[in-house]
Amino acid sequence: MLVWWRKNSYRHNSPSPVHGRGAGGEGEGDSAFIVQASTPMNGTQRLADFYQCACDDALLQHVAALQTLCLAACQHAGVTVVAHAFHQFPDGGATGAVVLAESHLAVHTWPELRAVTLDIYVCNYRQDNTERVQMLYEFLHAAFKPQQIETQKILRGVDN
Secondary structure, three states: OEEEEEEOOOOOOOOOOOEEEOOOOOOOOOEEEEEEOOOOOEEEEEEEEEEOOOOOHHHHHOHHHHHHHHHHHHHHHOOOEEEEEEEEOOOOOEEEEEEEOOEEEEEEEEOOOOEEEEEEEEEOOOOOOHHHHHHHHHHHHHHHOOOEEEEEEEEEEOOO
Protein backbone atom coordinates (compact mmCIF):
# COMPACT_ATOMS: atom_id res chain seq x y z
CA MET A 1 0.00 0.00 0.00
CA LEU A 2 1.38 3.43 -0.92
CA VAL A 3 0.70 6.50 1.20
CA TRP A 4 1.34 10.08 0.14
CA TRP A 5 1.36 12.93 2.61
CA ARG A 6 0.50 16.37 1.24
CA LYS A 7 0.87 19.57 3.21
CA ASN A 8 -1.70 22.38 2.80
CA SER A 9 -4.28 20.28 1.03
CA TYR A 10 -7.50 18.59 1.97
CA ARG A 11 -9.22 16.16 -0.39
CA HIS A 12 -12.31 15.06 1.49
CA ASN A 13 -14.43 16.42 4.36
CA SER A 14 -14.56 13.14 6.29
CA PRO A 15 -12.18 10.26 6.90
CA SER A 16 -12.54 7.23 4.67
CA PRO A 17 -10.44 4.22 3.68
CA VAL A 18 -9.12 6.20 0.71
CA HIS A 19 -8.83 9.73 2.09
CA GLY A 20 -7.95 10.70 5.61
CA ARG A 21 -7.30 13.78 7.58
CA GLY A 22 -4.09 14.94 9.19
CA ALA A 23 -3.83 16.35 12.69
CA GLY A 24 -4.70 19.91 11.69
CA GLY A 25 -8.14 21.43 11.17
CA GLU A 26 -9.68 22.57 7.92
CA GLY A 27 -8.20 25.53 6.13
CA GLU A 28 -4.70 26.97 5.79
CA GLY A 29 -2.00 24.64 7.05
CA ASP A 30 -4.10 21.48 6.76
CA SER A 31 -2.47 18.16 6.17
CA ALA A 32 -4.17 15.29 4.36
CA PHE A 33 -3.07 11.92 3.15
CA ILE A 34 -4.15 9.84 0.20
CA VAL A 35 -3.88 6.08 0.28
CA GLN A 36 -3.51 4.17 -2.95
CA ALA A 37 -4.06 0.44 -2.67
CA SER A 38 -1.53 -1.80 -4.34
CA THR A 39 -4.45 -3.73 -5.86
CA PRO A 40 -6.58 -1.40 -8.03
CA MET A 41 -10.14 -0.70 -6.93
CA ASN A 42 -12.41 -1.60 -9.82
CA GLY A 43 -15.57 -3.42 -10.71
CA THR A 44 -18.55 -3.58 -13.01
CA GLN A 45 -21.90 -1.96 -12.31
CA ARG A 46 -25.03 -2.68 -14.31
CA LEU A 47 -28.05 -0.41 -13.98
CA ALA A 48 -31.31 -1.37 -15.65
CA ASP A 49 -34.89 -0.19 -15.89
CA PHE A 50 -37.29 -2.93 -16.94
CA TYR A 51 -40.66 -1.87 -18.38
CA GLN A 52 -43.78 -3.83 -19.32
CA CYS A 53 -42.66 -6.85 -17.30
CA ALA A 54 -44.55 -9.98 -18.37
CA CYS A 55 -43.65 -11.92 -15.21
CA ASP A 56 -45.95 -13.40 -12.60
CA ASP A 57 -47.64 -10.62 -10.60
CA ALA A 58 -46.18 -11.97 -7.34
CA LEU A 59 -42.65 -10.93 -8.37
CA LEU A 60 -43.77 -7.32 -8.68
CA GLN A 61 -46.18 -7.21 -5.74
CA HIS A 62 -44.87 -9.41 -2.93
CA VAL A 63 -41.67 -9.02 -0.96
CA ALA A 64 -41.30 -12.76 -0.27
CA ALA A 65 -41.27 -13.58 -3.98
CA LEU A 66 -38.78 -10.76 -4.69
CA GLN A 67 -36.49 -11.90 -1.88
CA THR A 68 -36.57 -15.53 -3.04
CA LEU A 69 -35.76 -14.43 -6.60
CA CYS A 70 -32.85 -12.18 -5.58
CA LEU A 71 -31.25 -14.79 -3.33
CA ALA A 72 -31.64 -17.44 -6.05
CA ALA A 73 -30.00 -15.06 -8.56
CA CYS A 74 -27.05 -14.59 -6.21
CA GLN A 75 -26.66 -18.33 -5.73
CA HIS A 76 -26.87 -18.88 -9.49
CA ALA A 77 -24.15 -16.28 -10.13
CA GLY A 78 -21.87 -17.66 -7.42
CA VAL A 79 -21.62 -14.45 -5.38
CA THR A 80 -21.42 -14.42 -1.59
CA VAL A 81 -24.46 -13.07 0.30
CA VAL A 82 -23.41 -11.25 3.49
CA ALA A 83 -26.79 -9.72 4.44
CA HIS A 84 -30.10 -8.70 2.91
CA ALA A 85 -33.03 -6.41 3.65
CA PHE A 86 -36.38 -6.34 1.88
CA HIS A 87 -39.44 -4.15 2.42
CA GLN A 88 -43.08 -4.62 1.42
CA PHE A 89 -45.01 -1.47 0.52
CA PRO A 90 -48.61 -1.38 1.84
CA ASP A 91 -50.17 -0.76 -1.58
CA GLY A 92 -48.06 -3.41 -3.31
CA GLY A 93 -44.56 -3.39 -4.59
CA ALA A 94 -41.35 -4.17 -2.85
CA THR A 95 -37.76 -3.09 -2.56
CA GLY A 96 -34.74 -5.08 -1.59
CA ALA A 97 -30.99 -5.01 -1.25
CA VAL A 98 -28.55 -7.85 -0.97
CA VAL A 99 -25.13 -7.01 0.42
CA LEU A 100 -22.52 -9.17 -1.22
CA ALA A 101 -18.94 -9.84 -0.20
CA GLU A 102 -18.27 -8.64 -3.76
CA SER A 103 -20.61 -5.57 -3.43
CA HIS A 104 -24.42 -5.39 -3.86
CA LEU A 105 -27.67 -6.07 -5.68
CA ALA A 106 -30.64 -3.70 -5.30
CA VAL A 107 -34.09 -4.24 -6.85
CA HIS A 108 -37.20 -2.03 -6.70
CA THR A 109 -40.61 -2.89 -8.15
CA TRP A 110 -43.55 -0.78 -9.33
CA PRO A 111 -46.43 -3.22 -9.95
CA GLU A 112 -48.77 -0.46 -11.09
CA LEU A 113 -46.31 0.31 -13.90
CA ARG A 114 -45.15 -3.31 -14.35
CA ALA A 115 -41.65 -1.90 -13.93
CA VAL A 116 -38.46 -2.79 -12.06
CA THR A 117 -35.16 -1.04 -11.46
CA LEU A 118 -31.92 -2.94 -10.88
CA ASP A 119 -28.53 -1.92 -9.55
CA ILE A 120 -25.92 -4.67 -9.70
CA TYR A 121 -22.35 -3.89 -8.66
CA VAL A 122 -19.61 -6.49 -8.28
CA CYS A 123 -16.02 -5.59 -7.43
CA ASN A 124 -13.06 -7.17 -9.15
CA TYR A 125 -10.78 -7.15 -6.11
CA ARG A 126 -9.27 -10.65 -6.25
CA GLN A 127 -10.62 -11.80 -9.62
CA ASP A 128 -12.53 -10.53 -12.64
CA ASN A 129 -16.21 -10.84 -11.67
CA THR A 130 -17.64 -9.27 -14.83
CA GLU A 131 -19.25 -12.59 -15.76
CA ARG A 132 -21.06 -12.69 -12.41
CA VAL A 133 -22.64 -9.29 -13.11
CA GLN A 134 -23.89 -10.65 -16.43
CA MET A 135 -25.19 -13.83 -14.78
CA LEU A 136 -27.14 -11.81 -12.18
CA TYR A 137 -28.54 -9.55 -14.90
CA GLU A 138 -29.61 -12.43 -17.18
CA PHE A 139 -31.22 -14.36 -14.30
CA LEU A 140 -33.30 -11.34 -13.27
CA HIS A 141 -34.09 -10.44 -16.89
CA ALA A 142 -35.41 -13.97 -17.50
CA ALA A 143 -37.58 -13.79 -14.37
CA PHE A 144 -39.11 -10.33 -14.92
CA LYS A 145 -39.50 -10.73 -18.71
CA PRO A 146 -39.36 -7.03 -19.61
CA GLN A 147 -40.64 -5.97 -23.02
CA GLN A 148 -38.62 -2.73 -22.91
CA ILE A 149 -35.24 -2.13 -21.26
CA GLU A 150 -32.98 0.80 -20.54
CA THR A 151 -29.57 -0.27 -19.27
CA GLN A 152 -26.11 1.07 -18.54
CA LYS A 153 -22.87 -0.76 -17.87
CA ILE A 154 -20.36 1.21 -15.85
CA LEU A 155 -16.73 0.20 -15.39
CA ARG A 156 -15.72 1.53 -11.97
CA GLY A 157 -12.37 2.28 -10.40
CA VAL A 158 -8.96 3.64 -11.08
CA ASP A 159 -8.00 1.15 -13.78
CA ASN A 160 -11.18 1.53 -15.87
